Amino acid sequence: MDIDELLQLERRGWDSLCSGTGGEFYGRIMTPTAVMVLANGMVLDREAVAASLDKAPPWREYSIEEPRLVELDERSAILVYTGAASREDGEFRALMSSVYTRTGDQWRLALYQQTPLPEAG
Template sequence: MTIEELLALEHRGWKSLCEGTGADFYAQIMTPDAVMLLSHGVVLDRDAVLGSLNNAPPWDRYEIRDERLLRLTEDTAALVYTGHAFRAGEPEFLALMSSVYIRQNGAWRLVLYQQTPIPASKEPER
């Protein structure tokens, strides 16, 4: 496993959220028991994630910064980064993010995604 592999998946996910195809992408990549812990204090299982993405407005753009890979086992890893996302008419979304991936049948699958909001006054230095 390399950081490039998992970072490429993370970019594909964000691009799908910008294109309005997030439900399709995450239906393919999430494990059946996957969960997302979102910045506003909600925990969503796979079905709830897919349902919420069907009606979500697309993001205009995003940035991934300060990415790190944590190898948990040979077939499990966490990608940790600072994410910035932008939508017209909304405040910038800034959060620490982590995605835990497991390799199943040779493919990386998302099992856990977590967001921790960063107040604008506390933005990490580059």
């Protein structure tokens, strides 16, 4: 299993959030039963994610720092990293985990989870 392949997919997701196409991207890549557990305490299914991202302001920039791959088996893995992003309404920094599962020849997102980091003081 190659971390670069999943990092590329994760970056495509962030790129979609920057271009305003996140709803379409995540609506397509998430498994039918996937959820996102967000830093604000919300848990959203695929349809709710797509709908909320269609209305969200785009991110200006993002970074993926210290990525690690946790292999579960040959068809599933967790990409763990520190993510940071900024847009007009502020900045966001969190520990992020994306659980991917392989269906056929495509990786699909089964779970995404954010843990906010305390602001540097």
